[in-house]
Amino acid sequence: MLPLTINNVPIKVKMARTGQEQQRGLMFVNSLPQDEGMLFCYPKPQPMSFWMKNVKIPLSIAFINKNGKIISIRDMSPGSLESVKSPIPCRWALEMNQGWFDKHGIKSGATVDYCKKMAEKPKNIIIKIVK
Numbered sequence: 001m002l003p004l005t006i007n008n009v010p011i012k013v014k015m016a017r018t019g020q021e022q023q024r025g026l027m028f029v030n031s032l033p034q035d036e037g038m039l040f041c042y043p044k045p046q047p048m049s050f051w052m053k054n055v056k057i058p059l060s061i062a063f064i065n066k067n068g069k070i071i072s073i074r075d076m077s078p079g080s081l082e083s084v085k086s087p088i089p090c091r092w093a094l095e096m097n098q099g100w101f102d103k104h105g106i107k108s109g110a111t112v113d114y115c116k117k118m119a120e121k122p123k124n125i126i127i128k129i130v131k
Contacts, residue, residue, distance in 0.1 A: 035100075059095045060096055
């Protein structure tokens with residue numbers, strides 16, 4: 001679990017980096033602890049689309065841009081096959097229990113600290129090995 005904060009609110013997230021992890025997401029999970037979620041990570045911004053097939057719990061999803069800012073937050077219903085899409089290409093998506101963002105006063109424009117740090121990392125690092 002990775003600890004991170006949004007507007008100084010601490011949470012812990014499981015990372016979904018591989019295609020298999022992203023496909024499975026939170027399918028078949030019966031409950032999610034109050035301040036835990038899943039962060040979907042992509043190497044570059046892209047259009048995103050999520051559905052709730054085989055997901056048993058109601059979720060809210062935050063789409064996060066390349067700079068670590070939340071662009072939009074949407075609610076999703078268990079088992080729904082409706083696609084919930086990012087309004088612009090994004091680099092991350094964060095799923096939490098439905099209503100979590102509202103409960104903590106987190107809205108579009110808030111910054112996710114981990115995502116902001118990752119966005120600020122140099123992209124082209126050259127390491128020279130000298131023997």
